[in-house]
Amino acid sequence: KNLGRLLISCVDRPGIVSCVSNFLFEKGANIVTSDQHTTDPQEGQFFMRIVFHLPDLKNKLDDLNQDFLHIARDYDMQFEMYLAEVKKKVAIFVSKEDHCLRELLWQSNTLDMDVKLVISNHNDSKELVESYNIPFYYFPVTKDTKDEIESKQLGILKENDIDLIILARYMQILTPNFISHHPDRIINIHHSFLPAFIGANPYQSAYERGVKIIGATAHYVTNDLDEGPIIEQDVERVYHSDHAKELKRIGSHIERIVLARAVSWHLDDKILTFNNKTIVFR
Amino acid sequence: KNLGRLLISCVDRPGIVSCVSNFLFEKGANIVTSDQHTTDPQEGQFFMRIVFHLPDLKNKLDDLNQDFLHIARDYDMQFEMYLAEVKKKVAIFVSKEDHCLRELLWQSNTLDMDVKLVISNHNDSKELVESYNIPFYYFPVTKDTKDEIESKQLGILKENDIDLIILARYMQILTPNFISHHPDRIINIHHSFLPAFIGANPYQSAYERGVKIIGATAHYVTNDLDEGPIIEQDVERVYHSDHAKELKRIGSHIERIVLARAVSWHLDDKILTFNNKTIVFR
Amino acid sequence: KNLGRLLISCVDRPGIVSCVSNFLFEKGANIVTSDQHTTDPQEGQFFMRIVFHLPDLKNKLDDLNQDFLHIARDYDMQFEMYLAEVKKKVAIFVSKEDHCLRELLWQSNTLDMDVKLVISNHNDSKELVESYNIPFYYFPVTKDTKDEIESKQLGILKENDIDLIILARYMQILTPNFISHHPDRIINIHHSFLPAFIGANPYQSAYERGVKIIGATAHYVTNDLDEGPIIEQDVERVYHSDHAKELKRIGSHIERIVLARAVSWHLDDKILTFNNKTIVFR
Amino acid sequence: KNLGRLLISCVDRPGIVSCVSNFLFEKGANIVTSDQHTTDPQEGQFFMRIVFHLPDLKNKLDDLNQDFLHIARDYDMQFEMYLAEVKKKVAIFVSKEDHCLRELLWQSNTLDMDVKLVISNHNDSKELVESYNIPFYYFPVTKDTKDEIESKQLGILKENDIDLIILARYMQILTPNFISHHPDRIINIHHSFLPAFIGANPYQSAYERGVKIIGATAHYVTNDLDEGPIIEQDVERVYHSDHAKELKRIGSHIERIVLARAVSWHLDDKILTFNNKTIVFR
Structure with missing residues (x-):
């Protein structure tokens, strides 16, 4: 049903949530749920899981993945992106x-x-x-x-x-x-x-x-x-x-x-x- | 210790997280924890709680509050902002x-x-x-x-x-x-x-x-x-x-x-x- | 396996446990577990469940039941007796x-x-x-x-x-x-x-x-x-x-x-x- | 309030409950609650706790204790008897x-x-x-x-x-x-x-x-x-x-x-x- 899941892990620093949510907004995605955790706001490890809705996600997932690589590189993130409907x-x-x-x-x-x-x-x-x-x-x-x-x-x-x-x-x-x-x-x-x-x-x-x-x-x-x-x-x-x-x-x-x-x-x-x-x- | 808490409630629509996290990022705040809930991603009610860290927050809180009013108006939000250290x-x-x-x-x-x-x-x-x-x-x-x-x-x-x-x-x-x-x-x-x-x-x-x-x-x-x-x-x-x-x-x-x-x-x-x-x- | 279960309910008064356990002892039965409850020791309702072991119980159960009727009458008890092995x-x-x-x-x-x-x-x-x-x-x-x-x-x-x-x-x-x-x-x-x-x-x-x-x-x-x-x-x-x-x-x-x-x-x-x-x- | 507690531990064998409950009945005591446990009905260890009510127990406890010694010897029991009202x-x-x-x-x-x-x-x-x-x-x-x-x-x-x-x-x-x-x-x-x-x-x-x-x-x-x-x-x-x-x-x-x-x-x-x-x- 066009739901995607994005999992992120990187060193915590200001601007991550803003950057990731902007990325999704600009791609036309609506954030359905978002959770995050940090081991320590001062340079601890940051984790986030976002579920987003994007029309026709199935055909857009590869591009989305590709485009997100830039952000991932900037923040030295590990990330995974999944199409929820794929079992x-x-x-x-x-x-x-x-x-x-x-x-x-x-x-x-x-x-x-x-x-x-x-x-x-x-x-x-x-x-x-x-x-x-x-x-x-x-x-x-x-x-x-x-x-x-x-x-x-x-x-x-x-x-x-x-x-x-x-x-x-x-x-x-x-x-x-x-x-x-x-x-x-x-x-x-x-x-x-x-x-x-x-x-x-x-x-x-x-x-x-x-x-x-x-x-x-x-x-x-x-x-x-x-x-x-x-x-x-x-x-x-x-x-x-x-x-x-x-x-x-x-x-x-x-x-x-x-x-x-x-x-x-x-x-x-x-x-x-x-x-x-x-x-x-x- | 310069921790603030922002509580938000409004009708769900794309861009809220992005807008709010941008606002905080631009003010120099680091998001420490963020939780959200929506009763329905399609025009349900959206709720968010953000804890953020901002140096010298005590003296900035009134301005922050004032500046956030613009966003609140745009999204027809109810919001509250608290200084965590105030009991x-x-x-x-x-x-x-x-x-x-x-x-x-x-x-x-x-x-x-x-x-x-x-x-x-x-x-x-x-x-x-x-x-x-x-x-x-x-x-x-x-x-x-x-x-x-x-x-x-x-x-x-x-x-x-x-x-x-x-x-x-x-x-x-x-x-x-x-x-x-x-x-x-x-x-x-x-x-x-x-x-x-x-x-x-x-x-x-x-x-x-x-x-x-x-x-x-x-x-x-x-x-x-x-x-x-x-x-x-x-x-x-x-x-x-x-x-x-x-x-x-x-x-x-x-x-x-x-x-x-x-x-x-x-x-x-x-x-x-x-x-x-x-x-x-x- | 020759296990029997005896359930009892009657008005509480002294001597019940003694009487029932004597009965079983005289019949050659060993009490395996025994639980009891009273709503009030002063003339409340008394409940007891006894699991007992008696060799060849299968063939003795009817007689046991019959003989227990006397006690049941004396104490105005309701009781049930079951052979555990019968599903x-x-x-x-x-x-x-x-x-x-x-x-x-x-x-x-x-x-x-x-x-x-x-x-x-x-x-x-x-x-x-x-x-x-x-x-x-x-x-x-x-x-x-x-x-x-x-x-x-x-x-x-x-x-x-x-x-x-x-x-x-x-x-x-x-x-x-x-x-x-x-x-x-x-x-x-x-x-x-x-x-x-x-x-x-x-x-x-x-x-x-x-x-x-x-x-x-x-x-x-x-x-x-x-x-x-x-x-x-x-x-x-x-x-x-x-x-x-x-x-x-x-x-x-x-x-x-x-x-x-x-x-x-x-x-x-x-x-x-x-x-x-x-x-x-x- | 004339409540006594009797704790018993001995090797399991037929007749213990009968014997102990007779003893209390003959002394005029009413069993208020009784719980028992055995590690194994075949010569396992048997445990019992009885709470009983006996008028004027305070003055009778020592005698009761003394008289119970006979049973304890017969069954090789360890036992303790307490007056509930003594803190x-x-x-x-x-x-x-x-x-x-x-x-x-x-x-x-x-x-x-x-x-x-x-x-x-x-x-x-x-x-x-x-x-x-x-x-x-x-x-x-x-x-x-x-x-x-x-x-x-x-x-x-x-x-x-x-x-x-x-x-x-x-x-x-x-x-x-x-x-x-x-x-x-x-x-x-x-x-x-x-x-x-x-x-x-x-x-x-x-x-x-x-x-x-x-x-x-x-x-x-x-x-x-x-x-x-x-x-x-x-x-x-x-x-x-x-x-x-x-x-x-x-x-x-x-x-x-x-x-x-x-x-x-x-x-x-x-x-x-x-x-x-x-x-x-x-």
């Missing part, structure tokens, strides 16, 4: 537990995405995925075959022009090589309130520690396991009578809600990253 | 229950306000208030004396140049005349999750209805009792074993937190009202 | 919006229930339901056919020996006659934080009132629309930028979580009702 | 930040406790404490004087017959010797959502990690710093725009609420500990 192409990775996968497939009519394929190291979700007419790839990863399989996966992702990879409870650790192909483009759901209970079996650990609240965390994947920029977290209260199994059940509901929220924000280009943290504009 | 002058009204009063007095070192006086229809809080070196006015209101007392109160408020009135569990209904002197400048805390349990004894009503969650609501006061624009709400879970008295105790904690939050946002000029609703910028 | 037979009613139905079907492997059939006044969910091998009944209700259709539905419910009816966003009002056949056995999900926004279009009403938190409520159905005993409620924060459509989307997630929770408690015989309120034991 | 004697330890101290003093009329004294390693809170007519002890601890000062403190605690020590943001680490004198009788508030951000400066760490939710944790103090049994936790959402200072401010409100809740449960004898975890009965 991002998504690949979902999953292992045995399918609650997050189900939630994403289920919400795929309201989430603004195009799920191109699902990859799994188990065959369990094949039927579910194919019932949505989505191709399912089964790659039983072992230590010896990991590199080989990852390069096959990278090939499939490239062929399908994938914009976003969602690890919906994928229990394999990706190699730095794999991650480097998709910086800030891989979202993982971790089944604890990070940084508490990093690593395996967080619900068992939470039970043993006797916490009164459990949570889940969606984050971008980096080479440091469970240490990437946090996108979203949520929590639920638990009781002394809840055993580890019960925590897992309660947690599974938090996981799918948190992951779906993080994915929806990414799809709407609402997230910027800086210093291993996220700026999430509403 | 708002506050009057607190209270009856017998003092938990909200206490919270405000207590937080008065972190909340950006200058509590000039406390008015009550009971004498109970006199000692507490005076221990903070704040004048305490005792006005035992009756039906017959209400009008007379309100005009005395209005006098005191005027003398003290009060910017904001906080009803911190003040159990008297203000007259339309009183309210009309302070539009969107009177914040009340209602001890229920509005619009549930409008009116008196909400905790008793909540107990009788058997709700599983109770809440409190801070809102601007209008002539329609408990119907003014909601600023903030929060809730807490309760159990079948919690009697009305217990609900009241739990609720009192929600009340003081919610009221303090709403007040802090008002003090930071983060709230705009429209159509009996609030826009609360972060 | 309750459930009928789900749904209209067009299927998110609550989906959630229940999806969780039907972890929820301890046997979904015998789904009834709808629309045909939309037929395929979904039948993919779970569950019979789907389509009854397009009109004013004129309501009574006739309800008696058909009652017939189907009786044939299938249904223990619990779940209104998973069923947009028809049931007649008092229908409800009287299933007292405290019909759970409805209302898409607001009751008692706020009773009636139709609660999300639109919530948007217009400008609330900062929205919610959903699961309750037993009585003849007073939206006035039955509340089982569970939950809420989510919303913002001025969220339009009615967005509230509906956010709300739909609360609805399905709240309904699933209420249903799971009913299935575990954790709920007692009294004075139009619920006692929900953990 | 626990409390000592509060504080350093510079006084928000938790203030909250406790403030709530001291509703919390069922008798604050006998406040101890601090700074002089800042002296005036506040003494305004409540509570003795204030100033002990400026250094490495060299720690042992000496702790033994003075232990003396004061003993003289005042202190039942509970509350560390209301006391920034000194207590020695194992000090702790061993008050097992499960020292409650600390930690300013993070444990086990995340153990140690110093948790708000700074939370800011640097970019978490989206912060929290606070009340726990019993053991020799392992920040590792004692967790009593209560709560959380609040934060945003990318919240700097460490803002997290600290938000967190301070969570801290005082969480600490006050944990203390109120302890005062009501609602907490049992086992395996470094708490059982908290409602």
Whole structure:
């Protein structure tokens, strides 16, 4: 519907908002929403997200992009410009537990995405995925075959022009090589309130520690396991009578809600990253 | 510290952001934060809050205000401009229950306000208030004396140049005349999750209805009792074993937190009202 | 697994716990969990839920029930005794919006229930339901056919020996006659934080009132629309930028979580009702 | 008001509830509330809290205690019996930040406790404490004087017959010797959502990690710093725009609420500990 999104990041200094909003005004665009954040008005890092409306944007986007390069150069900006109506192409990775996968497939009519394929190291979700007419790839990863399989996966992702990879409870650790192909483009759901209970079996650990609240965390994947920029977290209260199994059940509901929220924000280009943290504009 | 706040409201149309940000840039101001909201990009109502930094702002504010009038006229804007370092002058009204009063007095070192006086229809809080070196006015209101007392109160408020009135569990209904002197400048805390349990004894009503969650609501006061624009709400879970008295105790904690939050946002000029609703910028 | 559940309600007086626990002890049962509540220790109403373990309970339950009648008579108790391993037979009613139905079907492997059939006044969910091998009944209700259709539905419910009816966003009002056949056995999900926004279009009403938190409520159905005993409620924060459509989307997630929770408690015989309120034991 | 509380812990086996409730019934007591928990019905650990009403309990408590010893021996129980009307004697330890101290003093009329004294390693809170007519002890601890000062403190605690020590943001680490004198009788508030951000400066760490939710944790103090049994936790959402200072401010409100809740449960004898975890009965 002729909506564009412009994401900007640069060192803060006077005149940025004025310059960018002038640019859009002169191009005939109306600013629909605009959010900004600065780590420090005195030469901190500045971030902005603008949603604008411009008739016939589809055919004008390339030129707009080109013309904005001048401003970007002047302010030493990084920027991205998206046509809102273009759905991002998504690949979902999953292992045995399918609650997050189900939630994403289920919400795929309201989430603004195009799920191109699902990859799994188990065959369990094949039927579910194919019932949505989505191709399912089964790659039983072992230590010896990991590199080989990852390069096959990278090939499939490239062929399908994938914009976003969602690890919906994928229990394999990706190699730095794999991650480097998709910086800030891989979202993982971790089944604890990070940084508490990093690593395996967080619900068992939470039970043993006797916490009164459990949570889940969606984050971008980096080479440091469970240490990437946090996108979203949520929590639920638990009781002394809840055993580890019960925590897992309660947690599974938090996981799918948190992951779906993080994915929806990414799809709407609402997230910027800086210093291993996220700026999430509403 | 030379920070200014500019609040704007007008019919949405292209060019507003550009025009306003240019104005500030040309005056030498740096935009620190900027938030906006539109009810509809096609001729809906547009709202913006800008915090800007301008050296020697204190001495320039009047001129800035004057110069901005031209833009305001062009776009048919309503606007307000504030110097952030000027604390708002506050009057607190209270009856017998003092938990909200206490919270405000207590937080008065972190909340950006200058509590000039406390008015009550009971004498109970006199000692507490005076221990903070704040004048305490005792006005035992009756039906017959209400009008007379309100005009005395209005006098005191005027003398003290009060910017904001906080009803911190003040159990008297203000007259339309009183309210009309302070539009969107009177914040009340209602001890229920509005619009549930409008009116008196909400905790008793909540107990009788058997709700599983109770809440409190801070809102601007209008002539329609408990119907003014909601600023903030929060809730807490309760159990079948919690009697009305217990609900009241739990609720009192929600009340003081919610009221303090709403007040802090008002003090930071983060709230705009429209159509009996609030826009609360972060 | 030889677990039994005993629910008791009577006027409070000394000796009840002692008497009941003696009874179970003498029968060879071990109390696994026990919860109680009294509205007032001085002749208020007393409620108790006991889960006990007794070898070969399946074959002993009838005798146990019979023998407990003596105690029940002495204390003028109402009581129910259930074999935990027997799944309750459930009928789900749904209209067009299927998110609550989906959630229940999806969780039907972890929820301890046997979904015998789904009834709808629309045909939309037929395929979904039948993919779970569950019979789907389509009854397009009109004013004129309501009574006739309800008696058909009652017939189907009786044939299938249904223990619990779940209104998973069923947009028809049931007649008092229908409800009287299933007292405290019909759970409805209302898409607001009751008692706020009773009636139709609660999300639109919530948007217009400008609330900062929205919610959903699961309750037993009585003849007073939206006035039955509340089982569970939950809420989510919303913002001025969220339009009615967005509230509906956010709300739909609360609805399905709240309904699933209420249903799971009913299935575990954790709920007692009294004075139009619920006692929900953990 | 003749209310007694009985706390029990023993290995689970059939007949405990029956035996204990018979005992109370025979003594003429009426059970007001009863809660129980078992880690495993098959020889797990069993916990029970009973509140009972018995006329003239004050004069009968010693005998009751004595008579219960027989049952305790038979079942190898640990048990405690309290007269509800006897307020626990409390000592509060504080350093510079006084928000938790203030909250406790403030709530001291509703919390069922008798604050006998406040101890601090700074002089800042002296005036506040003494305004409540509570003795204030100033002990400026250094490495060299720690042992000496702790033994003075232990003396004061003993003289005042202190039942509970509350560390209301006391920034000194207590020695194992000090702790061993008050097992499960020292409650600390930690300013993070444990086990995340153990140690110093948790708000700074939370800011640097970019978490989206912060929290606070009340726990019993053991020799392992920040590792004692967790009593209560709560959380609040934060945003990318919240700097460490803002997290600290938000967190301070969570801290005082969480600490006050944990203390109120302890005062009501609602907490049992086992395996470094708490059982908290409602």
